[in-house]
Amino acid sequence: MQPPAFVQAEESLAVAARKLQHDNIGCLPVCQGERVIGMLTDRDIAMRGVADGRNASQMSVMEAMSRDPLTCFADDSVEQAAILMTQGHVQRLAVLDRKTQRLIGVISVSDVGGSQTEPxxxxxxxxxxxxxxxxxxxxxxxxxxxxxxxxxxxxxxxxxxxxxxxxxxxxxxxxxxxxxxxxxxxxxxxxxxxxxxxxxxxxxxxxxxxxxxxxxxxxxxxxxxxxxxxxxxxxxxxxxxxx
Known part of the structure; x- marks a missing residue:
């Protein structure tokens, strides 16, 4: 897994967009404190912010994020993570500590050596x-x-x-x-x-x-x-x- 790039729920879409651009990624786990509560994609920003004419500096991440994201635990096997991504049609998973439920990393399809043909x-x-x-x-x-x-x-x-x-x-x-x-x-x-x-x-x-x-x-x-x-x-x- 990679170090976690994430955004807090109360931050603005503009802040999230800059993080996506800086890390050259398509989605970010959304946290409330240390707890993962959602996932924000570049498409969420485009469809719920830009396309709806909202001000990206005033609209919060929580308003645009997708809820109930798929996650895995740090002690899960790589195979389990790969299966989760395949079955869920997603490219990235937030990785949690099993005891604390705290976000500690992010794993992607490319990290496990796989590919998603149709997310x-x-x-x-x-x-x-x-x-x-x-x-x-x-x-x-x-x-x-x-x-x-x-x-x-x-x-x-x-x-x-x-x-x-x-x-x-x-x-x-x-x-x-x-x-x-x-x-x-x-x-x-x-x-x-x-x-x-x-x-x-x-x-x-x-x-x-x-x-x-x-x-x-x-x-x-x-x-x-x-x-x-x-x-x-x-x-x-x-x-x-x-x-």
Whole structure:
């Protein structure tokens, strides 16, 4: 592993950008004191700071970072770290001391002699349906959450939980009508590709319930359709009962 380059959550995006440039890296662990609470990428700065017209000197790292980062421990094997990066589609891991949970280093794909052909992360944008002056329906963003590891379904489930925690509601659809998912990865030429998936409220509710049922059953492989249909039937019954 390498000595840890990191940024504190309360620091500005401008400070973080200078650290990324100085160390010639694409992401930084975000700490609150000595505890790792997130990961900040150059794309987070571009999409949540520059693209949204925010002042990088006034916007904090915490506002732009991705939460729940993948980490490993200093006494884990190199193979374990490599597997984590491969399965999580990430290029770097924060390395923690197992006893203190303190950040002590960073390890990258190049450090373990591997390569990631298609790193991915996901942006889940929760929205409310609004009508403009002409009566046209539009999506007004309520919250955008970036997830840097796991599958798309896992990222959606994590984003839903984070939305509910931040907004302090029991269910995300109390405040949002649906969500859109953007999958971000690199093509064979290394060009960043954004793939957008628009999700209706019904599909979103089914997906969340199907994932909950799947987790409760012990995450069995190859039964996605079975849990989708079970969740759809359960929610449709609930809706009919409420009519």
């Amino acid at each position: 991915r992360h996901y942006e889940v944008t929760f929205f409310k349906k609004m009508s403009d002056h002409y009566g046209h329906s539009q999506h007004a963003e309520v919250m955008r959450i970036s997830i840097v590891h796991g599958s798309k379904d896992e990222a959606i489930a994590v984003a839903m939980r984070q939305f509910e925690q931040v907004k302090q509601v029991n269910s995300w659809n109390q405040l949002a009508d649906g969500y859109d998912v953007t999958t971000i990865h690199h093509d064979e030429q290394g060009v960043v590709v954004d793939e957008h998936e628009l999700t209706s409220e019904r599909e979103a509710r089914i997906k969340q319930r199907a994932y909950e049922l799947w987790e409760q059953a012990g995450a069995p492989a190859g039964q996605d359709k079975e849990y989708w249909h079970k969740a759809a039937a359960e929610l449709d019954d609930q809706d009919r009962a409420e009519e």
